[in-house]
Amino acid sequence: MIESLSLHKPHIEHWLVLSAILFAIGLYGLLSRRNAIGILMSIELMLNSAILNLAAFNRFVAPASVDGQIMALFVTAVAAAEAVVGMAIFVAIFRHRRIIDVNRMDLMKD
Amino acid sequence: MISDAVYTLLFYAIAIITIVFALAVTMSRNLLRAAVYLMMVLLTTASLYIMLDAEFLAGIQVLVYVGGIVVLIVFAVMLTRSAEMLDRPPLRRKLSAGLASVLFAAATIYIFWTSAFPIAQNNVAVPPNNTEEIGLKLLDYGSGGYILPFEIISLLLLATIIGGIVIARKTPPPEQPFTTGGDLKGEADFDAPHTQRPETISRKHI
Numbered sequence: 141m142i143e144s145l146s147l148h149k150p151h152i153e154h155w156l157v158l159s160a161i162l163f164a165i166g167l168y169g170l171l172s173r174r175n176a177i178g179i180l181m182s183i184e185l186m187l188n189s190a191i192l193n194l195a196a197f198n199r200f201v202a203p204a205s206v207d208g209q210i211m212a213l214f215v216t217a218v219a220a221a222e223a224v225v226g227m228a229i230f231v232a233i234f235r236h237r238r239i240i241d242v243n244r245m246d247l248m249k250d
Numbered sequence: 251m252i253s254d255a256v257y258t259l260l261f262y263a264i265a266i267i268t269i270v271f272a273l274a275v276t277m278s279r280n281l282l283r284a285a286v287y288l289m290m291v292l293l294t295t296a297s298l299y300i301m302l303d304a305e306f307l308a309g310i311q312v313l314v315y316v317g318g319i320v321v322l323i324v325f326a327v328m329l330t331r332s333a334e335m336l337d338r339p340p341l342r343r344k345l346s347a348g349l350a351s352v353l354f355a356a357a358t359i360y361i362f363w364t365s366a367f368p369i370a371q372n373n374v375a376v377p378p379n380n381t382e383e384i385g386l387k388l389l390d391y392g393s394g395g396y397i398l399p400f401e402i403i404s405l406l407l408l409a410t411i412i413g414g415i416v417i418a419r420k421t422p423p424p425e426q427p428f429t430t431g432g433d434l435k436g437e438a439d440f441d442a443p444h445t446q447r448p449e450t451i452s453r454k455h456i
Binding site: 141142143145146148149150152153154155156157158160161162163164165166167168169170171172173174175177178180181182184185188191192195196197198199200201202203204205206207209210212213214216217218219220221223224225227228229230231232234235240 | 251252254255257258259261262265268269272273275276281284285288291292295298299302303304306307310311314315318319322323325326327329330331332335338339343344346347348350351352354355358359362363367368369370376377380383384387388394396399403406407410411413414415417418420
Protein backbone atom coordinates (compact mmCIF):
# COMPACT_ATOMS: atom_id res chain seq x y z
CA MET A 141 0.00 0.00 0.00
CA ILE A 142 2.62 2.49 1.12
CA GLU A 143 4.98 1.37 -1.62
CA SER A 144 2.41 1.79 -4.36
CA LEU A 145 1.44 5.19 -2.97
CA SER A 146 5.04 6.34 -2.85
CA LEU A 147 5.58 5.13 -6.41
CA HIS A 148 2.61 7.14 -7.70
CA LYS A 149 3.77 10.50 -6.53
CA PRO A 150 1.86 13.17 -8.51
CA HIS A 151 3.75 14.28 -11.57
CA ILE A 152 3.33 17.42 -13.62
CA GLU A 153 0.47 15.89 -15.64
CA HIS A 154 -1.57 15.36 -12.48
CA TRP A 155 -1.18 18.97 -11.41
CA LEU A 156 -2.08 20.20 -14.90
CA VAL A 157 -5.15 17.97 -15.04
CA LEU A 158 -6.28 19.29 -11.66
CA SER A 159 -5.94 22.88 -12.84
CA ALA A 160 -7.73 22.04 -16.11
CA ILE A 161 -10.66 20.60 -14.14
CA LEU A 162 -10.82 23.71 -11.95
CA PHE A 163 -10.70 25.93 -15.04
CA ALA A 164 -13.53 23.96 -16.66
CA ILE A 165 -15.65 24.32 -13.52
CA GLY A 166 -15.02 28.06 -13.59
CA LEU A 167 -16.02 28.11 -17.26
CA TYR A 168 -19.27 26.37 -16.42
CA GLY A 169 -20.05 28.98 -13.78
CA LEU A 170 -19.12 31.79 -16.16
CA LEU A 171 -21.53 30.52 -18.81
CA SER A 172 -24.44 29.49 -16.60
CA ARG A 173 -24.68 32.21 -13.93
CA ARG A 174 -27.04 35.14 -14.34
CA ASN A 175 -25.85 37.28 -11.46
CA ALA A 176 -22.85 39.41 -12.38
CA ILE A 177 -21.14 38.80 -9.04
CA GLY A 178 -21.46 35.05 -9.54
CA ILE A 179 -19.75 35.46 -12.89
CA LEU A 180 -16.93 37.37 -11.23
CA MET A 181 -16.50 34.56 -8.69
CA SER A 182 -16.18 32.06 -11.55
CA ILE A 183 -13.53 34.27 -13.15
CA GLU A 184 -11.61 34.21 -9.86
CA LEU A 185 -11.75 30.41 -9.95
CA MET A 186 -10.32 30.39 -13.47
CA LEU A 187 -7.52 32.81 -12.57
CA ASN A 188 -6.73 30.65 -9.56
CA SER A 189 -6.32 27.57 -11.72
CA ALA A 190 -4.05 29.54 -14.05
CA ILE A 191 -1.85 30.45 -11.07
CA LEU A 192 -1.76 26.78 -10.07
CA ASN A 193 -0.52 25.98 -13.58
CA LEU A 194 2.27 28.55 -13.30
CA ALA A 195 3.38 27.21 -9.91
CA ALA A 196 3.34 23.61 -11.17
CA PHE A 197 5.45 24.46 -14.21
CA ASN A 198 7.87 26.36 -12.01
CA ARG A 199 8.25 23.38 -9.70
CA PHE A 200 8.72 20.70 -12.34
CA VAL A 201 10.34 22.42 -15.32
CA ALA A 202 12.68 24.94 -13.66
CA PRO A 203 12.81 24.24 -9.92
CA ALA A 204 15.99 26.24 -9.40
CA SER A 205 14.47 29.54 -10.58
CA VAL A 206 11.46 31.49 -9.34
CA ASP A 207 10.14 33.01 -12.59
CA GLY A 208 6.88 31.09 -12.51
CA GLN A 209 6.16 32.24 -8.97
CA ILE A 210 6.83 35.86 -9.92
CA MET A 211 4.40 35.59 -12.83
CA ALA A 212 1.88 34.04 -10.45
CA LEU A 213 2.31 37.07 -8.17
CA PHE A 214 1.58 39.38 -11.11
CA VAL A 215 -1.55 37.37 -11.96
CA THR A 216 -2.67 37.71 -8.34
CA ALA A 217 -2.22 41.49 -8.43
CA VAL A 218 -4.13 41.79 -11.71
CA ALA A 219 -6.91 39.61 -10.33
CA ALA A 220 -7.22 41.86 -7.29
CA ALA A 221 -7.39 44.97 -9.49
CA GLU A 222 -9.99 43.37 -11.72
CA ALA A 223 -12.12 42.36 -8.74
CA VAL A 224 -12.06 45.89 -7.31
CA VAL A 225 -13.11 47.57 -10.55
CA GLY A 226 -15.71 44.89 -11.29
CA MET A 227 -17.32 45.21 -7.89
CA ALA A 228 -17.38 49.02 -8.16
CA ILE A 229 -19.11 48.77 -11.54
CA PHE A 230 -21.67 46.30 -10.23
CA VAL A 231 -22.48 48.47 -7.22
CA ALA A 232 -22.89 51.51 -9.50
CA ILE A 233 -25.14 49.55 -11.88
CA PHE A 234 -27.19 48.28 -8.97
CA ARG A 235 -27.70 51.82 -7.74
CA HIS A 236 -29.03 52.88 -11.14
CA ARG A 237 -31.14 49.89 -12.09
CA ARG A 238 -31.75 47.90 -8.87
CA ILE A 239 -30.71 44.68 -10.57
CA ILE A 240 -27.46 43.08 -11.72
CA ASP A 241 -28.85 40.34 -13.94
CA VAL A 242 -26.56 40.07 -16.97
CA ASN A 243 -29.46 38.95 -19.16
CA ARG A 244 -31.05 42.35 -18.75
CA MET A 245 -27.94 44.45 -19.26
CA ASP A 246 -28.49 44.73 -23.01
CA LEU A 247 -28.55 48.48 -23.51
CA MET A 248 -25.74 48.37 -26.08
CA LYS A 249 -27.09 45.32 -27.89
CA ASP A 250 -29.41 46.93 -30.44
CA MET B 251 9.23 6.63 1.24
CA ILE B 252 6.66 7.26 3.93
CA SER B 253 6.80 10.97 3.16
CA ASP B 254 6.21 10.26 -0.53
CA ALA B 255 3.17 8.17 0.30
CA VAL B 256 1.81 10.90 2.56
CA TYR B 257 2.45 13.45 -0.19
CA THR B 258 0.48 11.39 -2.69
CA LEU B 259 -2.40 10.88 -0.28
CA LEU B 260 -2.49 14.57 0.59
CA PHE B 261 -2.44 15.60 -3.07
CA TYR B 262 -5.44 13.49 -3.98
CA ALA B 263 -7.38 14.40 -0.83
CA ILE B 264 -6.84 18.14 -1.29
CA ALA B 265 -7.54 17.90 -5.01
CA ILE B 266 -10.89 16.21 -4.39
CA ILE B 267 -11.83 18.76 -1.70
CA THR B 268 -10.90 21.62 -4.02
CA ILE B 269 -12.95 20.23 -6.91
CA VAL B 270 -15.99 19.65 -4.68
CA PHE B 271 -15.86 23.18 -3.30
CA ALA B 272 -15.33 24.63 -6.78
CA LEU B 273 -18.45 22.80 -7.96
CA ALA B 274 -20.28 24.22 -4.95
CA VAL B 275 -19.16 27.74 -5.91
CA THR B 276 -20.66 27.47 -9.37
CA MET B 277 -23.82 25.58 -8.43
CA SER B 278 -24.87 27.18 -5.15
CA ARG B 279 -27.94 29.33 -5.59
CA ASN B 280 -27.23 31.60 -2.65
CA LEU B 281 -24.34 33.86 -3.59
CA LEU B 282 -23.25 34.45 0.00
CA ARG B 283 -22.71 30.72 0.42
CA ALA B 284 -20.89 30.66 -2.91
CA ALA B 285 -18.50 33.30 -1.53
CA VAL B 286 -17.76 31.12 1.51
CA TYR B 287 -17.15 28.11 -0.75
CA LEU B 288 -14.85 30.28 -2.87
CA MET B 289 -12.87 31.08 0.27
CA MET B 290 -12.50 27.34 0.96
CA VAL B 291 -11.30 26.75 -2.62
CA LEU B 292 -8.69 29.49 -2.25
CA LEU B 293 -7.48 28.10 1.09
CA THR B 294 -7.09 24.56 -0.25
CA THR B 295 -5.27 25.97 -3.28
CA ALA B 296 -2.90 27.74 -0.90
CA SER B 297 -2.08 24.36 0.64
CA LEU B 298 -1.46 23.02 -2.87
CA TYR B 299 1.07 25.83 -3.39
CA ILE B 300 2.84 24.76 -0.22
CA MET B 301 3.01 21.24 -1.65
CA LEU B 302 4.61 22.77 -4.76
CA ASP B 303 7.30 24.40 -2.57
CA ALA B 304 5.93 27.90 -3.21
CA GLU B 305 5.47 29.09 0.37
CA PHE B 306 5.54 32.80 -0.44
CA LEU B 307 2.85 32.28 -3.06
CA ALA B 308 0.68 30.48 -0.49
CA GLY B 309 1.05 33.36 1.94
CA ILE B 310 0.17 35.91 -0.73
CA GLN B 311 -2.80 33.79 -1.73
CA VAL B 312 -4.17 33.83 1.81
CA LEU B 313 -3.46 37.56 2.25
CA VAL B 314 -4.74 38.88 -1.07
CA TYR B 315 -7.42 36.41 -2.11
CA VAL B 316 -8.89 35.23 1.18
CA GLY B 317 -8.29 38.44 3.09
CA GLY B 318 -9.05 40.86 0.29
CA ILE B 319 -11.02 39.61 -2.66
CA VAL B 320 -13.42 37.32 -0.78
CA VAL B 321 -14.21 40.11 1.70
CA LEU B 322 -14.81 42.44 -1.25
CA ILE B 323 -17.12 39.88 -2.87
CA VAL B 324 -19.09 39.48 0.36
CA PHE B 325 -19.46 43.25 0.59
CA ALA B 326 -20.63 43.44 -3.02
CA VAL B 327 -23.15 40.63 -2.47
CA MET B 328 -24.58 42.47 0.51
CA LEU B 329 -24.60 45.91 -1.17
CA THR B 330 -26.43 44.62 -4.22
CA ARG B 331 -28.86 42.38 -2.30
CA SER B 332 -27.81 39.43 -4.40
CA ALA B 333 -28.24 36.99 -1.52
CA GLU B 334 -31.99 37.59 -1.52
CA MET B 335 -32.40 36.83 -5.20
CA LEU B 336 -31.66 33.20 -5.86
CA ASP B 337 -29.74 32.52 -9.04
CA ARG B 338 -31.65 29.88 -11.00
CA PRO B 339 -30.32 29.50 -14.52
CA PRO B 340 -32.66 27.84 -17.04
CA LEU B 341 -32.02 24.21 -17.89
CA ARG B 342 -31.08 24.86 -21.51
CA ARG B 343 -28.38 27.25 -20.43
CA LYS B 344 -27.08 24.83 -17.81
CA LEU B 345 -26.87 22.05 -20.39
CA SER B 346 -25.05 24.13 -22.99
CA ALA B 347 -22.63 25.53 -20.40
CA GLY B 348 -21.97 22.03 -19.05
CA LEU B 349 -21.38 20.69 -22.55
CA ALA B 350 -18.95 23.51 -23.37
CA SER B 351 -16.96 23.09 -20.16
CA VAL B 352 -16.83 19.28 -20.46
CA LEU B 353 -15.58 19.56 -24.04
CA PHE B 354 -12.98 22.09 -22.95
CA ALA B 355 -11.83 19.89 -20.06
CA ALA B 356 -11.62 16.81 -22.31
CA ALA B 357 -9.57 18.60 -24.96
CA THR B 358 -7.21 20.18 -22.43
CA ILE B 359 -6.67 17.00 -20.44
CA TYR B 360 -6.01 15.04 -23.63
CA ILE B 361 -3.37 17.59 -24.70
CA PHE B 362 -1.76 17.63 -21.26
CA TRP B 363 -1.68 13.87 -21.04
CA THR B 364 -0.17 13.24 -24.47
CA SER B 365 2.44 15.99 -24.72
CA ALA B 366 5.94 15.70 -23.32
CA PHE B 367 7.11 18.51 -21.06
CA PRO B 368 10.77 19.45 -20.59
CA ILE B 369 10.93 18.17 -17.02
CA ALA B 370 14.05 18.97 -15.04
CA GLN B 371 15.86 15.62 -15.14
CA ASN B 372 17.51 15.11 -11.78
CA ASN B 373 14.50 16.00 -9.67
CA VAL B 374 16.47 18.69 -7.86
CA ALA B 375 15.13 20.03 -4.63
CA VAL B 376 13.97 23.62 -4.59
CA PRO B 377 16.52 25.93 -2.95
CA PRO B 378 15.42 26.82 0.58
CA ASN B 379 15.82 30.58 0.10
CA ASN B 380 12.88 30.72 -2.29
CA THR B 381 11.31 33.87 -0.91
CA GLU B 382 14.58 35.77 -0.81
CA GLU B 383 15.13 34.86 -4.45
CA ILE B 384 11.70 36.22 -5.39
CA GLY B 385 12.40 39.53 -3.66
CA LEU B 386 15.79 39.91 -5.32
CA LYS B 387 14.42 39.06 -8.75
CA LEU B 388 11.44 41.41 -8.47
CA LEU B 389 13.73 44.40 -7.96
CA ASP B 390 16.50 43.29 -10.29
CA TYR B 391 17.06 45.67 -13.19
CA GLY B 392 19.61 43.53 -14.97
CA SER B 393 18.72 40.97 -17.63
CA GLY B 394 16.02 38.59 -16.46
CA GLY B 395 14.91 41.02 -13.77
CA TYR B 396 11.33 42.04 -13.19
CA ILE B 397 11.61 45.67 -12.12
CA LEU B 398 9.59 47.05 -15.06
CA PRO B 399 6.55 44.78 -14.66
CA PHE B 400 6.76 45.40 -10.93
CA GLU B 401 6.48 49.16 -11.43
CA ILE B 402 3.72 48.76 -14.00
CA ILE B 403 1.76 46.62 -11.55
CA SER B 404 2.10 49.29 -8.88
CA LEU B 405 0.80 51.88 -11.36
CA LEU B 406 -2.10 49.57 -12.21
CA LEU B 407 -2.99 49.20 -8.54
CA LEU B 408 -2.91 52.98 -8.07
CA ALA B 409 -5.20 53.45 -11.08
CA THR B 410 -7.49 50.76 -9.67
CA ILE B 411 -7.77 52.53 -6.31
CA ILE B 412 -8.77 55.79 -7.98
CA GLY B 413 -11.07 54.08 -10.46
CA GLY B 414 -12.85 52.09 -7.77
CA ILE B 415 -13.47 55.21 -5.69
CA VAL B 416 -14.68 57.27 -8.66
CA ILE B 417 -17.03 54.58 -9.98
CA ALA B 418 -18.57 53.41 -6.73
CA ARG B 419 -18.83 56.58 -4.65
CA LYS B 420 -22.26 57.90 -4.02
CA THR B 421 -22.13 61.68 -4.38
CA PRO B 422 -19.34 63.87 -5.64
CA PRO B 423 -18.14 66.19 -2.89
CA PRO B 424 -18.82 69.81 -3.80
CA GLU B 425 -16.14 72.20 -4.96
CA GLN B 426 -13.83 69.47 -6.09
CA PRO B 427 -12.13 69.29 -9.45
CA PHE B 428 -12.51 66.30 -11.74
CA THR B 429 -16.15 65.64 -10.99
CA THR B 430 -17.82 64.29 -14.05
CA GLY B 431 -21.15 66.01 -13.46
CA GLY B 432 -22.92 63.00 -14.86
CA ASP B 433 -24.02 61.65 -11.51
CA LEU B 434 -25.17 64.92 -10.09
CA LYS B 435 -28.83 64.75 -11.03
CA GLY B 436 -30.74 61.52 -10.77
CA GLU B 437 -28.62 58.82 -9.34
CA ALA B 438 -27.17 60.68 -6.41
CA ASP B 439 -30.63 61.50 -5.11
CA PHE B 440 -31.95 58.01 -5.51
CA ASP B 441 -32.23 57.18 -1.83
CA ALA B 442 -33.53 60.58 -0.78
CA PRO B 443 -35.43 61.87 -3.80
CA HIS B 444 -36.34 65.30 -2.53
CA THR B 445 -33.19 66.43 -0.86
CA GLN B 446 -31.84 69.58 -2.31
CA ARG B 447 -28.15 70.08 -2.33
CA PRO B 448 -27.71 73.81 -2.51
CA GLU B 449 -23.96 73.78 -3.12
CA THR B 450 -24.02 71.82 -6.33
CA ILE B 451 -27.14 73.49 -7.68
CA SER B 452 -25.82 76.97 -7.02
CA ARG B 453 -22.57 75.99 -8.64
CA LYS B 454 -24.37 74.80 -11.71
CA HIS B 455 -26.31 78.06 -11.99
CA ILE B 456 -23.20 80.11 -11.71
